[in-house]
Amino acid sequence: MPDLTLSPAEAEALWLSLKVGVVGALLSLPPGLAAAWALSRQEFPGKFALDLIIHMPLVMPPVVTGYLLLLAFGNRGVIGSWLNDTLGFTLAFNWKGAALAAAIMGFPLLVRALRLSFDAVDTRLEQAARTLGASRLDTMMSVTLPLILPGLVTGLLLAFARGLGEFGATITFVANIPGETQTLPIALYSALQSPDGEIRALRLLILSILLAVGALAASEVLAARLRRRIQVHRAETPA
Numbered sequence: 001m002p003d004l005t006l007s008p009a010e011a012e013a014l015w016l017s018l019k020v021g022v023v024g025a026l027l028s029l030p031p032g033l034a035a036a037w038a039l040s041r042q043e044f045p046g047k048f049a050l051d052l053i054i055h056m057p058l059v060m061p062p063v064v065t066g067y068l069l070l071l072a073f074g075n076r077g078v079i080g081s082w083l084n085d086t087l088g089f090t091l092a093f094n095w096k097g098a099a100l101a102a103a104i105m106g107f108p109l110l111v112r113a114l115r116l117s118f119d120a121v122d123t124r125l126e127q128a129a130r131t132l133g134a135s136r137l138d139t140m141m142s143v144t145l146p147l148i149l150p151g152l153v154t155g156l157l158l159a160f161a162r163g164l165g166e167f168g169a170t171i172t173f174v175a176n177i178p179g180e181t182q183t184l185p186i187a188l189y190s191a192l193q194s195p196d197g198e199i200r201a202l203r204l205l206i207l208s209i210l211l212a213v214g215a216l217a218a219s220e221v222l223a224a225r226l227r228r229r230i231q232v233h234r235a236e237t238p239a
Contacts, residue, residue: 006203012179013187014207016095020170020183021163024102025156028110032155036114057169058108066172069101073173097174098181102163109162110155117151118144150226157219164211184208 006014038044039051057065073080074092083089091097121144129139145152167185174181176190188204191197 017183020098021160023099024163025159028103028107032110036111040115040118055108062168066169069173101169106159106162109158113151113155117148121147150223154219154223161215
Protein backbone atom coordinates (compact mmCIF):
# COMPACT_ATOMS: atom_id res chain seq x y z
CA MET A 1 0.00 0.00 0.00
CA PRO A 2 1.60 3.28 -1.07
CA ASP A 3 2.05 6.04 1.50
CA LEU A 4 -0.67 8.65 0.81
CA THR A 5 0.52 11.12 3.45
CA LEU A 6 1.27 14.50 1.92
CA SER A 7 4.77 15.85 2.25
CA PRO A 8 5.28 19.48 3.40
CA ALA A 9 5.91 20.54 -0.21
CA GLU A 10 2.73 18.80 -1.40
CA ALA A 11 0.68 20.33 1.42
CA GLU A 12 2.08 23.71 0.43
CA ALA A 13 1.03 23.09 -3.20
CA LEU A 14 -2.47 22.16 -1.97
CA TRP A 15 -2.77 25.34 0.11
CA LEU A 16 -1.48 27.45 -2.76
CA SER A 17 -3.96 25.88 -5.18
CA LEU A 18 -6.87 26.57 -2.83
CA LYS A 19 -5.72 30.17 -2.33
CA VAL A 20 -5.26 30.74 -6.05
CA GLY A 21 -8.64 29.15 -6.84
CA VAL A 22 -10.55 31.20 -4.27
CA VAL A 23 -8.86 34.52 -5.09
CA GLY A 24 -9.23 33.88 -8.84
CA ALA A 25 -12.96 33.13 -8.55
CA LEU A 26 -13.63 36.18 -6.36
CA LEU A 27 -11.50 38.36 -8.65
CA SER A 28 -13.61 37.37 -11.65
CA LEU A 29 -16.97 37.93 -9.93
CA PRO A 30 -17.49 41.73 -10.34
CA PRO A 31 -16.57 41.84 -14.07
CA GLY A 32 -18.41 38.54 -14.54
CA LEU A 33 -21.64 40.01 -13.18
CA ALA A 34 -21.27 43.11 -15.36
CA ALA A 35 -20.47 41.09 -18.50
CA ALA A 36 -23.30 38.59 -17.95
CA TRP A 37 -25.81 41.38 -17.33
CA ALA A 38 -24.70 43.26 -20.45
CA LEU A 39 -24.86 40.14 -22.64
CA SER A 40 -28.25 39.13 -21.26
CA ARG A 41 -30.07 42.44 -20.98
CA GLN A 42 -28.45 44.91 -23.37
CA GLU A 43 -28.13 45.37 -27.12
CA PHE A 44 -25.10 47.34 -28.22
CA PRO A 45 -22.56 47.49 -31.04
CA GLY A 46 -19.82 44.96 -30.49
CA LYS A 47 -21.92 42.61 -28.37
CA PHE A 48 -20.93 39.60 -30.47
CA ALA A 49 -17.27 40.61 -30.28
CA LEU A 50 -17.48 40.93 -26.48
CA ASP A 51 -19.10 37.50 -26.24
CA LEU A 52 -16.35 36.08 -28.45
CA ILE A 53 -13.53 37.63 -26.40
CA ILE A 54 -15.01 36.41 -23.11
CA HIS A 55 -15.15 32.83 -24.35
CA MET A 56 -11.76 32.78 -26.07
CA PRO A 57 -9.99 31.19 -23.06
CA LEU A 58 -12.29 28.17 -23.44
CA VAL A 59 -11.13 27.43 -26.98
CA MET A 60 -7.57 28.79 -27.13
CA PRO A 61 -4.70 26.63 -25.91
CA PRO A 62 -4.04 27.69 -22.29
CA VAL A 63 -0.38 28.27 -23.16
CA VAL A 64 -1.50 30.98 -25.60
CA THR A 65 -3.51 32.65 -22.84
CA GLY A 66 -0.51 32.46 -20.53
CA TYR A 67 1.77 34.00 -23.13
CA LEU A 68 -0.70 36.84 -23.72
CA LEU A 69 -0.76 37.42 -19.95
CA LEU A 70 3.03 37.51 -19.95
CA LEU A 71 3.05 40.07 -22.77
CA ALA A 72 0.51 42.25 -20.98
CA PHE A 73 1.34 41.78 -17.28
CA GLY A 74 4.97 40.63 -17.33
CA ASN A 75 7.62 42.90 -15.88
CA ARG A 76 8.24 44.27 -19.38
CA GLY A 77 4.61 44.11 -20.48
CA VAL A 78 2.45 47.11 -21.28
CA ILE A 79 0.44 46.91 -18.05
CA GLY A 80 2.95 45.00 -15.93
CA SER A 81 5.75 47.52 -16.38
CA TRP A 82 3.42 50.37 -15.38
CA LEU A 83 2.23 48.46 -12.29
CA ASN A 84 5.81 47.73 -11.32
CA ASP A 85 7.15 51.25 -11.91
CA THR A 86 4.18 53.12 -10.46
CA LEU A 87 2.87 50.92 -7.69
CA GLY A 88 5.73 48.49 -7.11
CA PHE A 89 3.24 45.69 -7.81
CA THR A 90 4.37 42.61 -9.71
CA LEU A 91 2.17 39.85 -11.10
CA ALA A 92 4.64 37.75 -13.07
CA PHE A 93 6.33 34.84 -11.29
CA ASN A 94 4.33 34.99 -8.06
CA TRP A 95 1.05 33.59 -6.70
CA LYS A 96 -0.90 36.75 -7.54
CA GLY A 97 -0.16 36.16 -11.22
CA ALA A 98 -1.33 32.56 -10.79
CA ALA A 99 -4.60 33.89 -9.33
CA LEU A 100 -4.99 36.22 -12.33
CA ALA A 101 -4.46 33.30 -14.71
CA ALA A 102 -7.04 31.25 -12.78
CA ALA A 103 -9.51 34.15 -12.89
CA ILE A 104 -9.20 34.53 -16.66
CA MET A 105 -9.44 30.81 -17.36
CA GLY A 106 -12.52 30.45 -15.13
CA PHE A 107 -14.14 33.69 -16.28
CA PRO A 108 -16.08 32.21 -19.25
CA LEU A 109 -17.64 29.52 -17.04
CA LEU A 110 -18.75 32.13 -14.52
CA VAL A 111 -20.20 34.39 -17.19
CA ARG A 112 -22.10 31.53 -18.87
CA ALA A 113 -23.71 30.47 -15.59
CA LEU A 114 -24.64 34.05 -14.69
CA ARG A 115 -25.95 34.86 -18.16
CA LEU A 116 -28.28 31.84 -18.10
CA SER A 117 -29.50 32.96 -14.68
CA PHE A 118 -30.16 36.51 -15.89
CA ASP A 119 -32.01 35.09 -18.90
CA ALA A 120 -34.23 33.01 -16.61
CA VAL A 121 -35.32 35.93 -14.40
CA ASP A 122 -38.88 37.11 -15.03
CA THR A 123 -38.32 40.75 -15.95
CA ARG A 124 -41.89 41.57 -14.89
CA LEU A 125 -40.75 41.19 -11.29
CA GLU A 126 -38.07 43.80 -11.86
CA GLN A 127 -40.54 46.08 -13.62
CA ALA A 128 -42.95 45.73 -10.69
CA ALA A 129 -40.21 46.77 -8.27
CA ARG A 130 -39.38 49.79 -10.40
CA THR A 131 -43.08 50.72 -10.55
CA LEU A 132 -43.20 50.66 -6.74
CA GLY A 133 -40.39 53.22 -6.62
CA ALA A 134 -37.28 51.08 -6.33
CA SER A 135 -34.17 52.39 -8.05
CA ARG A 136 -32.18 50.27 -10.50
CA LEU A 137 -29.65 49.45 -7.79
CA ASP A 138 -32.37 48.56 -5.26
CA THR A 139 -34.06 46.34 -7.85
CA MET A 140 -30.79 44.62 -8.64
CA MET A 141 -29.98 44.00 -4.97
CA SER A 142 -33.45 43.03 -3.72
CA VAL A 143 -34.96 41.25 -6.75
CA THR A 144 -32.44 40.25 -9.40
CA LEU A 145 -29.51 39.06 -7.30
CA PRO A 146 -31.58 36.76 -5.04
CA LEU A 147 -33.13 35.18 -8.14
CA ILE A 148 -29.77 34.56 -9.85
CA LEU A 149 -28.12 33.31 -6.66
CA PRO A 150 -28.13 29.61 -7.73
CA GLY A 151 -26.37 30.51 -10.97
CA LEU A 152 -23.95 32.79 -9.14
CA VAL A 153 -22.96 30.02 -6.72
CA THR A 154 -22.67 27.52 -9.56
CA GLY A 155 -20.53 29.91 -11.60
CA LEU A 156 -18.23 30.71 -8.68
CA LEU A 157 -17.65 27.05 -7.86
CA LEU A 158 -17.04 26.18 -11.51
CA ALA A 159 -14.55 29.04 -11.78
CA PHE A 160 -12.91 27.85 -8.56
CA ALA A 161 -12.66 24.28 -9.89
CA ARG A 162 -11.23 25.54 -13.17
CA GLY A 163 -8.65 27.53 -11.23
CA LEU A 164 -7.67 24.45 -9.26
CA GLY A 165 -6.95 22.54 -12.45
CA GLU A 166 -5.25 25.32 -14.38
CA PHE A 167 -1.82 24.39 -15.71
CA GLY A 168 -0.87 25.76 -19.14
CA ALA A 169 -1.58 29.46 -18.63
CA THR A 170 -0.16 29.38 -15.10
CA ILE A 171 3.17 27.75 -15.89
CA THR A 172 3.62 29.99 -18.94
CA PHE A 173 2.88 33.19 -17.04
CA VAL A 174 4.35 32.57 -13.58
CA ALA A 175 6.61 29.53 -14.15
CA ASN A 176 7.16 26.64 -11.72
CA ILE A 177 8.46 28.06 -8.45
CA PRO A 178 8.02 25.77 -5.40
CA GLY A 179 6.22 27.56 -2.58
CA GLU A 180 5.29 30.51 -4.78
CA THR A 181 3.62 29.37 -8.02
CA GLN A 182 3.76 25.56 -7.86
CA THR A 183 0.07 24.65 -7.66
CA LEU A 184 -1.21 21.05 -7.60
CA PRO A 185 -1.22 20.53 -11.39
CA ILE A 186 2.31 21.94 -11.69
CA ALA A 187 3.48 19.86 -8.72
CA LEU A 188 2.01 16.78 -10.42
CA TYR A 189 3.85 17.65 -13.62
CA SER A 190 7.10 18.05 -11.67
CA ALA A 191 6.57 14.69 -9.97
CA LEU A 192 6.07 12.99 -13.34
CA GLN A 193 9.38 14.43 -14.53
CA SER A 194 11.21 12.93 -11.55
CA PRO A 195 12.59 9.37 -11.88
CA ASP A 196 11.27 8.42 -8.42
CA GLY A 197 8.14 10.58 -8.44
CA GLU A 198 5.49 7.92 -9.12
CA ILE A 199 4.17 7.73 -5.55
CA ARG A 200 4.21 11.51 -5.23
CA ALA A 201 2.35 11.82 -8.52
CA LEU A 202 -0.23 9.26 -7.34
CA ARG A 203 -0.90 11.24 -4.16
CA LEU A 204 -1.33 14.47 -6.09
CA LEU A 205 -3.51 12.76 -8.69
CA ILE A 206 -5.90 11.38 -6.07
CA LEU A 207 -6.01 14.74 -4.29
CA SER A 208 -6.72 16.63 -7.53
CA ILE A 209 -9.57 14.28 -8.44
CA LEU A 210 -11.11 14.56 -4.97
CA LEU A 211 -10.96 18.36 -5.06
CA ALA A 212 -12.49 18.54 -8.54
CA VAL A 213 -15.30 16.12 -7.69
CA GLY A 214 -15.93 17.92 -4.40
CA ALA A 215 -16.19 21.33 -6.08
CA LEU A 216 -18.58 20.04 -8.76
CA ALA A 217 -20.72 18.18 -6.21
CA ALA A 218 -20.88 21.25 -3.97
CA SER A 219 -21.93 23.33 -6.97
CA GLU A 220 -24.85 21.02 -7.75
CA VAL A 221 -25.97 20.59 -4.13
CA LEU A 222 -25.85 24.29 -3.24
CA ALA A 223 -27.55 25.36 -6.47
CA ALA A 224 -30.33 22.81 -5.96
CA ARG A 225 -30.91 23.96 -2.37
CA LEU A 226 -31.04 27.60 -3.41
CA ARG A 227 -33.49 26.83 -6.22
CA ARG A 228 -35.77 24.96 -3.81
CA ARG A 229 -35.59 27.84 -1.34
CA ILE A 230 -36.56 30.33 -4.05
CA GLN A 231 -39.45 28.13 -5.16
CA VAL A 232 -40.71 27.81 -1.57
CA HIS A 233 -40.44 31.58 -1.10
CA ARG A 234 -42.43 32.17 -4.31
CA ALA A 235 -45.11 29.72 -3.20
CA GLU A 236 -45.44 31.44 0.21
CA THR A 237 -45.50 34.96 -1.25
CA PRO A 238 -49.05 36.22 -1.90
CA ALA A 239 -49.81 37.04 -5.54
